[in-house]
Amino acid sequence: MTTSEENALLIQTGPGTPCGELHRRYWQPVALSQELPPGGAPLTVRLLSEDLVLFRADGGRPALLGLHCAHRGADLSYGRIEDGGLRCIYHGWLYDVNGRCLEQPGEPSSSTFHERIRHRAYPCQEVGGIIYTYMGPGEPTRLPPFEFVRIAPENRDNMKSFADCNYLQGNEGNLDPVHLSFLHQLTIDEPESGRAYNAQCRQPAIETEDTEFGVRIYAVRSVSGERNYVRVTNFILPNFSAVTGNTDGYTVNWHVPIDDEHHWRYFIRFSRTQPLGQGNWWRGSSKSLTPDLHLKKNRANRYGQDRSSFDQAFAGLGPDFLLHDTCAVEGPGPIEDRAEEHLAYTDRGIVASRAALLQAIRDVQEGRDPKGVARGPSAQPDLVVRSDALLPASVDWRHYWDDESLVPELTSAGHG
Template sequence: MTPEQNKFITLSGPATPLGDLLRQYWQPVAITEELEGERPLKAIKVLGQDLVLFRDEDGRLGLIDRDCPHRGADLAFGRLEDGGVRCPFHGWLFDVNGACLETPAEPKGSSFCKRIKQRAYPVREVGGTIFGWFGPLDADGQAPALPALDCLAAPDSHVFSFKGYLDCNWLQALEVGMDPAHASFLHRYFEDAEADANYGKQFRAHSTDSDLPMTKVLREYDCPDIAVTPSDCGLRITTLRHLDGGDTHVRVTNVLFPQAFVIPLSSTMTITQWHVPIDDHSCYWYAMFTSFAEPVDKPLMREQRLQLYTLPDYMPRVGRHNNWGFDVEEQKTRTFTGMGEDINVHDQWAVESQGRIQDRTREHLGTSDKAIVAYRVMLINQIKKVQKGEAPLALPPLGEGNAGAGPATIDGVAPGGMAPEAYWRDAVERLRAEATWNVPALAL
């Protein structure tokens, strides 16, 4: 890959080719709990843009540019009052739609404020995640509907949202999630743990239709067969590990174009995770954990993750500044990395240690990287479509009955003699049919 090609697929600011593509999709901008408390206002940066997210007295969400259109003062320090956010500099007041409601220093009877509008962006809140729209609007000035995804169709009781900061470009953060081979090494534990004692933790559950811990499968079968096929949402990745005795471990994951993946957490819970650029050198991951069985234990899952991340900015407690918690003795005896039990730290090291923007001119991709190759080809092609004025790949909208939700994802063991594809399709149908909420059937 040339330096120019690397910039083409990594730089996402305003008026960049990649930035124009990403602005054709809803972007997670915050999680609901960030606006809890007595002052529901937060400065955020997304795709290189400085913004203010707030909730007014009536509970309406607003997402507007951060600089006051009067003389550029910072609205992140504004007063939440009188139906909007008021700039402390001269008292100009803006509502959730960016309309200027008051310019109090102007002469009495002045209509000046009616000519002022702060740029505002559509927002949607679902499942504990707040999404912003930065792309074109339709003829009626409306943003498109959210996409049809299980995490957006599920009841709030069955979805838990969280986020975390990564000190690197969004693309290398995303690419680790579409790489099935790395889990056998980066996330290798030398001992297995009881699944019941590790609720909500990745690779600590048992695979579906088996009593095999995922950790054991990954550790003992480290050369999987990987297949990548285009799908309605982006790419489907099927990873097979052929077990002793004739059974086959089957893991189906998805690249949700352009910047998310959908993977299984356990036999009844999935993860949909976006990687959203803050700027070109940093990003947030946003994860929505969706349960198809019992409601999610949100307090427990939040407590688990706050052991690694600090509030209010969801910054990791380990990173470059302390060598990601690396411990030589642990690397010898407990984990492959020597960086603790949490796979988020493992992934964080893997992507941050590549540099803030990975130099892809120096990499040597192998057969096990076929999903990454396929994704980059897709990304480049979709950027070029937008440059031509064409619409990029998109999921159908979330509509009545949540038709078209998905995509399918599973981690299970197919019995000997059963074709892996037949197995995972059957397992996905069973999961959805036995769900405790109204999950639509998928056309598999």
């Protein structure tokens, strides 16, 4: 059971909060590259309860500064991108990408006051079609060389959507393999698919194990008593997960706090072998998302639920998994009161992931680097994302991945 105190610890990510300090030890997505076209306007972003402005400095390099000018607080997203930085339109102060104030053109020319201004600035790197930032203290940690940041552009597909609730609700939704048997079920005839196995067996056995990046959650479903379908959900601290998707790579769902009551869900998928048609999700999103990446169907219109369609879709919400998930995770309201929950056997993955998150928060509080954080040239473990497996019931699935090189890919048409 999660207490009110633990809940507060888990959900608050603003500056100075313990979980906010944890999130600031890891590089976090700040925008998709597509959101910030070269030559375009600066983008206002709110991230971990901080108001910031993202822009491409001369040469196209992304930069992230505090939104409000250090002089008298004007909004720098209206600023002019010129002379190696961003110039406030109120009195012309010019900031470079590191937050140094290069010019204060209205001050006496003998003034050196600008040299003593340090505006808030966070380092950025743009890899794999996403702009990441590090908002922690000191020398930035390293962004691990995840496959999805190294993959060729044509083999990946990124998207994001807004969620009107705390990041942890969204993340725990993706860590929960049991809802696949309910929330996402559709009456589609695909007898040999992850979706069909999820429908056939609604009472999976759940096991968890700690990993170097977080927690792995196994959901084992019996298929006709002859085989086992093992769904593997990989929780990567502090706020994302990776699962087998509909490619031979994997799918990431990264839940990035805007503030304590809102977050962005970034989706990243890739194939190790084939072009995906870059921008598939981006182009296809216009049907379900507004131009600013909010779901058109949302709480205000009851997510478009059609209760006469329960025979086709368990949730009566049509086939869109994103819509299903958003309805479910926004259901508790902006911040779920976890002290009111009744966690059951099938929530073992949720329990293990919360324990890992609380441990990571303690690690930072006690001056240690949490799991998955690497600095300098130190060796960093590879993120091993285990894919789903379909095995004869006579095989002990726990040893299936012992030799990763022998493991065949199973594309499950699954989803987290």
